Amino acid sequence: MTTVLIVDDQPMQRLGFRMLLESVPDTDVVGEAAHGADAVRQAAELRPDVVLMDVRMPGMDGIEATRRIVATGGRSRVLVMTTFDLDEYAHTALRAGASGFLLKDARPEELLAGIRAVAAGDAVIAPALTRRLLDAYAHHLPGHLRNHEPRDDPRLRTLTGREREILVAIGRGWTNAEIAERLVLAESTVKTHVGRVLAKIGARDRIQAVIFAYDLGLTRPQTTD
Template sequence: MTTVLIVDDQHLQRLGFRMLLEAQPDMNVVEEATNGSEAVRKTAELRPDVVLMDIRMPGMDGIEATRRIVESGGRSRVLVLTTFDLDEYAYEALRAGASGFFLKDARPDELVVGIRAVAAGDSVISPGITRKLIDTFTQRLPNGRSAAQEQRLAGLTEREREVLAAVATGWSNAEVAEQLHLAESTVKSHVSRILAKIGARDRVQAVIFAYDVGLVRPS
């Protein structure tokens, strides 16, 4: 059973999400929150598998709430919701540690599949959208690497750097395998080791790390 906390300042939105999710045999809505502060507190109390997080809310917004939830080190993963696919707030939410984002006008079945994916430890942003997000907001990328980033990057083998760069470019595992002449299962193993070495929770965070340290450059 996947437990979900719904965070949105609009009652009708919360009601719609609750009706959709509680109709699924494998999902349980444990609680609702109307702002970021409530989201942080209720996540700490209830430890849901997934926090379905609106971005724009009065008081503490979804970005800051996401950052605090992720930094707490708990098991809950955050799936943010936005109105536009290239909303700068969605990008900032990813940098804060969200495991992906969905549009509010996504089909119900897409949202359900996305929540299941996030609960299973995957990200729910397609490689192409990830690349567009980062390319669009390149002016927000930091200049230079921190000492911690240098250390994590130095821990990667040359092949792992190649795989990470390819993933950050927007290639799927199958495409990486084809381009680097590897088996797809080998690519998956490389990605798992990369995530562990750089301390990334998922593929999306690995992509952001690759851009942050300059392993790849926006087109």
């Protein structure tokens, strides 16, 4: 059973999410919050598996709430919901520690699958959207950082050559299947490598690995192969 805390300042939106989640047997809505401060409080009290988080709310917004929830080091993982696929706050929410990003007009099955994936420790963002978000993020960087040479980091030195290749591929938004095809590996082998990479760099999930690769200059905007 996956427990969910719904956070949205619109009562009808919260009702819609609740009705959907309560229509399936493997999710349980344990609470609702209308603003970020209440979300932080309830997340600490209820310890849900997933916090379904709106971004734009009065008072404490979803970004700050996400940052505070993640900073506790608790079990709750945050799935951000927003209206626009290139919402100006989306990349900031991901950097704050969110484990996924979906649109509010996502199909019911996409939302349910996203919640299950985040609860299981995976990240939820389509590769193409990952690339677009990274491009948007890059445009918020100071000009001298946008095309910087790859930086060194002690965590990179713990990776094998193959694992570094995998990290770069993750940073480009490739799926495991795409990595397997391009590097001529079995998909199960890729999955094992991905797990080792995440552990070695201390990333909670794939999205944090993408940001890590991007921040170190291993991946740049508009990377094509």
